[in-house]
Amino acid sequence: MIELWNVSRALGLVALLLMGVVLALGALHNTSLSRLAGQALPRFVLVALHRNLSLITVVFVVLHVVTVLISPYLPLRWFDVLVPGTALYNPVPAALGAVALDLLLAVVISSSLRRYLTKRAWLVVHWTSYVCFPVAIAHAVANASFRGGTWWTLLVPLLALGLVVWALLYRRTARRRAALPLAERGRTDPAEAQRAADHATGSQPIVRVEEPAPGAVPHPAPDPPAPRPAVQEMRVVPRPAPPGRHAVRKHEQDRGPDAAPDAPDPDARTETLGGPEAPTVALPPRPRRR
């Protein structure tokens, strides 16, 4: 049974190391290093690796908790690993571990339910992993025995901490896009949305030149002809829908016959971080992926 306690310690150390790797991958996202690696591997490979390793980390954490619970050397009850401060033995390190486990569960569950959350809510919960990791490090250090012969296991949390600190320092020093305030994230620029709509609908900018009406009397030629610009008006008009596009036709019918063709669609809105005031493109719904 003493081996089970040692296995639990080893599982916890490996879970901590994996958590450091996952956090470093997340911190290095969208930095020059990830772009450099993206030349060999596409970005979605790195993102998928971040996600897969985080799930493997959860598996190792669960194994660590289960082996601790079934080990007879620690009088821990099942709720001691979830509720901080309830453990009778070694209360402070156990409470740190419970807090780290709760934060990890929050990150995992919010990521699993990401499609039902706004991006801002998911991001706020996801950033708690930056709290979970130091708490887990403190849990590992507090549980390590400084008097026994396994003091060298402190090297593992030290290694994980160094990896994450290096990733955060690299992220801070690397050239990235200017960070947006949290309240501004997810907002849609109307001009950018219009350009995306033009691109999606295939609208092409055309030049319209004002022509005189058929019955209008032509103006007498002015004495000094004023210099006319080559382009009088440039407007973006939608391309006429092909006969088979019923979805587009239905969408146009929904707007009503009185709606001007160039007026912005009042229903063309989407849920963004900034609320419903951000105008976006009106596209037919994409097929749901299973």
Added chain:
Amino acid sequence: MPSRRSAKAAQHEQNKRTIVELTAWITVGAAVLVVALHAGISETSTAADVPRVTTAEYR
């Protein structure tokens, strides 16, 4: 001569295989590390490393 679309699809499949292989190799490495750490801890463990166990019980 494969078309551009088929080459892109083949590259995408290769990237997906890369994700699976990298994940599998890292998992295997983590499992090996667990075994190695367990062996190291068992080798260097003393009575002070074991909670609620006296030295005599540990021996």
